[in-house]
Amino acid sequence: MKTLLLTELRLFRREPGPAFWGMVFPVALLIVLGSTVGNKPDVSLGGVGFITVFTPVMTVFSLGLLSLSSLPSTLAGYRDKGYLRRLSTTPVGAWRMLAAQLIIVACLAAAVIVVITLVSHFAFGGDLAQNFGGWLLTIVLLMSAMLSFGLLIASLAPTGKIANVAGSMSFFVLMFFAGLWVPQAAMGSTLRTIAHYTPLGAGVPAIQNAAAGLWPGTNHLLVLVGYTIVLALLAGRFFRWE
Amino acid sequence: MxxxxxxxxxxxxxxxxxxxxxxxxxxxxxxxxxxxxxxxxxxxxxxxxxxxxxxxxxxxxxxxxxxxxxxxxxxxxxxxxxxxxxxxxxxxxxxxxxxxxxxxxxxxxxxxxxxxxxxxxxxxxxxxxxxxxxxxxxxxxxxxxxxxxxxxxxxxxxxxxxxxxxxxxxxxxxxxxxxxxxxxxxxxxxxxxxxxxxxxxxxxxxxxxxxxxPGSLAAGAGQKLSFRPKTPLDPAELRGLAGVSNVSAPDGRIEVDGGGDLIASVMEALVSRGVVPLETRVEQSTLDDAFVRMTADEDAAAN
Missing domain, CATH: 3.40.50.300 (P-loop containing nucleotide triphosphate hydrolases)
Known part of the structure; x- marks a missing residue:
């Protein structure tokens, strides 16, 4: 399993796309915008600063991209090539490959989340997960929901390329609701309500609340739990090894 | 084990x-x-x-x-x-x-x-x-x-x-x-x-x-022995010999199909009649021939 993880990590490093967009870009964007816009309280953002609103968006960016774009295209590609089937004839089986992919995405996303949170706090005065338990719970639920989403895409897409396209489209839609282009505070109330029922759109205010020392919000957490259950069941129902 | x-x-x-x-x-x-x-x-x-x-x-x-x-x-x-x-x-x-x-x-x-x-x-x-x-x-x-x-x-x-x-x-x-x-x-x-x-x-x-x-399968599909007799020979004389399934005589040559004892029995018959075979060729069937014959037999049996 260790060799499998290391090998998959090496292969991830050889893909410049996901490594850049999933890991370098969100941190770079936070630094650029943090240095130019700063964190002065702003009425249009609900009375808090830009960094306070933007940090949770960048927190979910990497997780979203790696789960929706990288994970499904890798798995569907491996299935398409017959690699999963080849693995299922060895003592490790194809299950361990699936596990290795999930572990890698979860660990890489976790690393980016930590970096984003620390940079936001120490460089730009963002909140540092003051309700740490609530913050951690939110992150864990976000991961389970997004990894299930990625697995579902991998289950349904016939090839790696289609998985990549479907995953990237889902990513942009979900990031829109998360507030990447228009912060949730600036959305109309109907749009914001819809956003709160999407996985990343529920995750962002939950992180923002927990970072400020509040409870993440039971509704937001329930939305994430709901997505995890439904998406994981669907992925389990439709997943094919060959 | x-x-x-x-x-x-x-x-x-x-x-x-x-x-x-x-x-x-x-x-x-x-x-x-x-x-x-x-x-x-x-x-x-x-x-x-x-x-x-x-x-x-x-x-x-x-x-x-x-x-x-x-x-x-x-x-x-x-x-x-x-x-x-x-x-x-x-x-x-x-x-x-x-x-x-x-x-x-x-x-x-x-x-x-x-x-x-x-x-x-x-x-x-x-x-x-x-x-x-x-x-x-x-x-x-x-x-x-x-x-x-x-x-x-x-x-x-x-x-x-x-x-x-x-x-x-x-x-x-x-x-x-x-x-x-x-x-x-x-x-x-x-x-x-x-x-x-x-x-x-x-x-x-x-x-x-x-x-x-593979050798036995191929052999099962038989052999073909062909030669030109130095002195005239009635092809019918070779019919009925052990291992012979078919005899034909295209342009002065004689071709004998069969398997098993084919070669031995034909050669013996030629020697006893004092016929010298010229340009003798033996074609061993290949696995390919055997395969074609076996599948054709199967298809014929199925129809």
Whole structure:
């Protein structure tokens, strides 16, 4: 399993796309915008600063991209090539490959989340997960929901390329609701309500609340739990090894 | 340990209404190269997939290494498989693939030694996507052997290889057998079966229609003896001799078809009549002839 993880990590490093967009870009964007816009309280953002609103968006960016774009295209590609089937004839089986992919995405996303949170706090005065338990719970639920989403895409897409396209489209839609282009505070109330029922759109205010020392919000957490259950069941129902 | 590595008894596999394997029984002995030969759609791959535990039989019994329903983990450790069209990640290097697969098995072979044996040592640091068809095929064989299997299943080993690469691959397979690995080879190349296999099962429409050494199968399809008699000879005199099935006399030559004692009995008849045969030719039928005849017989019987 260790060799499998290391090998998959090496292969991830050889893909410049996901490594850049999933890991370098969100941190770079936070630094650029943090240095130019700063964190002065702003009425249009609900009375808090830009960094306070933007940090949770960048927190979910990497997780979203790696789960929706990288994970499904890798798995569907491996299935398409017959690699999963080849693995299922060895003592490790194809299950361990699936596990290795999930572990890698979860660990890489976790690393980016930590970096984003620390940079936001120490460089730009963002909140540092003051309700740490609530913050951690939110992150864990976000991961389970997004990894299930990625697995579902991998289950349904016939090839790696289609998985990549479907995953990237889902990513942009979900990031829109998360507030990447228009912060949730600036959305109309109907749009914001819809956003709160999407996985990343529920995750962002939950992180923002927990970072400020509040409870993440039971509704937001329930939305994430709901997505995890439904998406994981669907992925389990439709997943094919060959 | 049992001398039969694989025993298949009345195997049948159905997909919905289609019957891929009708009725297959055969056994594979330790240390032999056993070929499964047949046209596309004859049920060859389905049969080996059942042996490998990748597919469940609809009915019948398969014992691998002396155990029916061998525990999946033991099966995966003891049986190395080279599947039709199974790729690796494009950017995985040859040496990394070997190291990775070696890590799957409790007692793997030395990856470097195996790469050298398969002539891939110079490709150690090449990506899978950059390998030629023959190199991929050899890597696939190497990965099938890395776990020191007792049985290696190789499916359409040399399809898509150029003749030189094919010969090279055959050499590798003989070497493997010489090291004591039992090989189950699926192929539709007669030449390959003739060259490599100790015994061959001929598959046709999901059944075994012949099982023997390639030589015996070919001999079963008979011989053709032809010559020009120095002094005139009535062809009818050769009819009815042991081993003779047909005699014809095109433009001054005499052609005798048959098998078994054909040559001995014809030569004896010629000597006793004082007829000297000139330009004598004996054509041994090949496995190919045997195969064509066997499948044609089957088709005729079916219609």
């Amino acid at each position: 049992s001398d039969e590595v694989v025993q298949i008894d009345k195997l049948q596999v159905r997909y919905g209404d289609t019957v891929a394997v009708q009725d297959v029984s055969l056994s594979i002995r330790r240390g032999e190269i056993f070929g499964i030969l047949g046209p596309n759609g004859a049920g060859k791959t389905t049969t080996v997939e059942c042996v490998a535990g990748l597919r469940s039989p609809s009915s019948g019994r398969i014992a691998v290494l002396g155990e029916v329903g061998l525990d999946r983990n033991r099966l995966r450790e003891q049986v190395g498989i080279q599947l039709q069209s199974s790729g690796l990640p494009d950017k995985l290097h040859v040496a990394e693939a070997m190291e990775l697969f070696a890590s799957f098995y409790p007692n793997p072979r030395d990856p470097d030694e195996l790469l050298t044996r398969l002539g891939l040592e110079e490709k150690r640091d090449s990506r899978f996507a950059k390998l030629s068809g023959g190199q991929r095929q050899r890597l696939s064989i190497a990965l099938a052997l890395i776990g020191q299997p007792q049985l290696a299943i190789l499916d359409e080993l040399t399809t898509g290889l150029d003749p030189a690469a094919r010969r090279e691959t055959w050499k590798v397979i003989s070497d493997i057998r010489d090291q004591g690995v039992t090989v189950l080879l699926v192929t539709h190349f007669m030449e390959e079966a003739e060259y490599l296999c100790d015994r061959v099962a001929v598959f046709h429409r999901g059944r075994v229609i012949g099982l023997d050494s």
